[in-house]
Amino acid sequence: MRKPCLSCLLLSSILLACSGLLAQQKIDVHTRNMSLVLTIGPNGKLYQSYLGTRVAVSSTPSDTLVESYAQGGGSYLFEPAIRIVHADGNPSLDLRVASWGTDSTDGNIRVTSIVMKDPVYPVTVVLELKSYVRENVITSGVRISHAEKEPVRVSNFASSMLHFHADSYWLTQWHGDWAREMQMDESRLTSGIKIIDSKLGTRADMYQTPAFLLSLNGKSTEETGEVLAGTLGWSGSFQLLFEVDEKDRLSVLPGMNPYASDYVLDPGKTLKTPEFIFTYSDGGRGRASRNLHDWARSYGVLDGKGPRMTLLNNWESTQFEFNEQKLDTLFSETRKLGADMFLLDDGWFGNKYPRNDDHTSLGDWQEDRAKLPHGIAMLEKDAAEKGVKFGIWVEPEMVSPKSELYGKHPEWVLKLPNRAENYFRNQLVLDLVNPAVQDFVFRTVDDLLTQHTGIAYLKWDCNRMMTNAYSPYLGSRQSNLYIDYVAGLYAVLERLRAKHPSVPMMLCSGGGGRTDYGALKYFTEFWPSDNTDAVERVYIQWGYSYFFPANTIACHITSWGKEPLKFRTDVAMMGRLGYDLDVSKMTEKELGFSQQALKDYRRLSAVIGQGDLYRLLAPYDAQRAALMYVDSDKKKAVLFGYVLHPRYGSVWAPVKLQGLDGARTYRVKEINRYPGTPAVLAEDGRTFTGEYLMKTGIGVLGKKELTSAVVEITAE
Incomplete structure (x- = not known):
């Protein structure tokens, strides 16, 4: 073990002094409906205290049980978010909060930057959390740099580390291959590690998809349950790691795949991780999707609010x-x-x-x-x-x-x-x-x-x-x-x-x-x-x-x-x-x-x-599907219904709509009808209250296989 230099000892004393000043401070990262609360412990380390529905920060515990960005090589016993081997061969890292702050860029985006430093080695890790207030989305990424005399090796570099303590955890993932993309699986997470990853370098989504739904305390549905929806903004090899410990606590670590990627980082250079994009919903999967869609159209996709060409x-x-x-x-x-x-x-x-x-x-x-x-x-x-x-x-x-x-x-x-x-x-x-x-x-x-x-x-x-x-x-x-x-x-x-x-x-x-x-x-x-x-x-x-x-x-x-x-x-x-x-x-x-x-x-x-998407009937549940899009004013909606390959004698109940204004009256009209064929929609051309359409529904599903209907819904 090398003997620490005087400058490192000085840095160590400064960081310890800062830790005392920052101790037990809470860092509030929130959107309109979601809160992520971090706590700086008495030792200057960063902990996650709360993640869930928006709450007052004062009501959250000053929890210092689970590090928010755990480091490898020390006393942490599970999968670390970051691991570095220093130029002298020391494989440990000990990060303490040196400073933090939150800036608001446009009245909607709040950027929280937490600077963490090692008191012995000149390594700096900046955890950056962007909260999109209206869209209820948070993104997380880190910047890793150092001032050692020689390069260091970074072998773990998660974009985020989130912790949960629930009665059960249900993971929904997607996988496939060419022409078989997005095959859905759902499974319960149990003790140990589950990894979804790609080692392909390019075409990251060829076999596994860098996105997931995590349901807490039981399975979620479109309209019910606690859900974390997350996806990684990265076009290369990725890893989504889920670890359940001996106390049934879950840690989620998304990021670039460390496989064959011990990153050689030169002094003065920065390794920046991709953003992990996530949202929390206590109202099911549909709300989580709509949050991500809102964020994507404003921030995630080029010209997301512009028209598209046919x-x-x-x-x-x-x-x-x-x-x-x-x-x-x-x-x-x-x-x-x-x-x-x-x-x-x-x-x-x-x-x-x-x-x-x-x-x-x-x-x-x-x-x-x-x-x-x-x-x-x-x-x-x-x-x-x-x-x-x-x-x-x-x-x-x-x-x-x-x-x-x-x-x-x-x-x-x-x-x-x-x-x-x-x-x-x-x-x-x-x-x-x-x-x-x-x-x-x-x-x-x-x-x-x-x-x-x-x-x-x-x-x-x-x-x-x-x-x-x-x-x-x-x-x-x-x-x-x-x-x-x-x-x-x-x-x-x-x-x-x-x-x-x-x-x-x-x-x-x-x-x-x-x-x-x-x-x-x-x-x-x-x-x-x-x-x-x-x-x-x-x-x-x-x-x-x-x-x-x-x-x-x-x-x-x-x-x-x-x-x-x-x-x-x-x-x-x-x-x-x-x-x-x-x-x-x-x-x-x-x-x-x-x-x-x-x-x-x-x-x-x-x-x-x-428009806001409402998935009404999933094709996984039976050989039919229905979904609808509703504009922000709830004045116009488009409903799609599909009958796939049902069993003989299948009978479909009316489809209950969502997202409308219950007090308004709407006219329903089947469009896109093929010439010479009757309407699928028995209620074609009639008017109903939004309440009726959402509580009773309409017959958008036909009786024959491979039939479909598109219904335009217009407020009167």
Whole structure:
């Protein structure tokens, strides 16, 4: 053990003196309906005293039982929030509160910063808690720095550490794979550790989802129970850790995954963790979701309160096989359909290695002169003449081994030395830790948007995870790779948004591989799954709705699945509506129905995208589902009902609505009806009080499988 230096002894005495002055102070982190109370103990350490419904701070105990951000290497016996190995090999940390304060930035956001220091080693950890008062959401993150003479290793770095003491804990989580995203499981947490994590580097949501619901003192429902809803704003490897101790106390530690990531931190540098975003509700899951949606639209998503464009994508109708003449026809079909924009998908680039399949060309972002002899400029012009906007697909983080870029810069690729290259989707990951690669990715997208100002939308894809991952740029510091890659990605996105602040972008990753608020601050929406079968999409979109508002969830009508066009359309209208169909093959009746559906959606998209969501009947409970969106004034609502594959003889009771004004009168009208078919809603066109609709309900569910209804509800 090293002998402490005089300056460290001086710091120690100062911190101990400060601890005495700060002892037993309570730190109030609150929103309109939620309180998190921390206490500075007599020893200067930080403890959590209360988390739950909003209370007066004076009524909370001065609890000093559980540290709010426990450190490893000392006397703490469970999973620590942080662990550091100092330059001299000492693996301990002892944090004491040096100072704290709360600032209000805009009358709604309260930022509480708690500075903690080690009295012996020059290590500083700042815990930052942002409370969004109106939205009832708190975010938590830390900044770790030091002034030691040599680098230190940080091996645990949770974004938050929350503690609970309840009779029981029920964890709801989501998992899956390509085309099977958001499969829901619920289980009781018992003694020991439960971990939900990803080690994929990119496509963090490919197998496990960085979000959860935690129900306290029994299972929660949409309308009842205590619930903590949490999600991590991080696009890389993550870990959600839940530990129940011998006294049945639960600790929750969300953050970046420490797997293979002992972070080498230089003196004077800062390791910043991603934000953990959470809300508490004592009124069930629905209220928790609405809190997160309110926060997301104001703070978590780019242009969260702005309109979204409907679109026609060409992938299913052409895949890689298109040319200027075909695209010109598709522009006309976009206009004929009534969508706002045409989106050109994969296959438009590469010359030495033309992109005619998914084996080549990533990295060579020049127009394919054979397919597009007049380039993107001609496409912009043609689309504008047809009265539609133009969008385009890119995958700038990836490279094909068969590409000019790979031939010029093999050192720009993540791959192990002395090992065979490992491919997924016939491609490799560019080393975004390398500043030269960051510049290349930035220029790729910036050149597109600067040279082609008519591009109104980008679909940003990322079709593989990291395997055999090794950064030539990092050299001996390979354990920094998983964290520094995501930091490099965010650095590129920051630069792009500084120069192109408002171009809408879809966050896509081989389906729902990236669905997180770390990236969504740069994007307007995300692609939840490549599986567009409408029945499957009911479940997938339902799962994402717990954490993300409807205007962030891109939902397309495609030919995947055998459901009727009306059913597919009604399911896609739950989110941001789009099409990926060959319009030329539509019958006159199908086209007319779709044109009217787009008009109705455009008219009601503000209610769907900005309204309060009420999930009324869950598809997990029976082969039917119902949900509704209600605007903030309770004057307009949109109700969706779906019958999936019920058993023979199933009978559905009226669906009781929520979120309306009980004293008002509302007219209910079924819209989006397919030509020549009767209304599902028996009460179509009638008026009812809000109280009646919420206590008695209406018959929005049909009798046959794969039937659906959309009901517009308007205050008289």
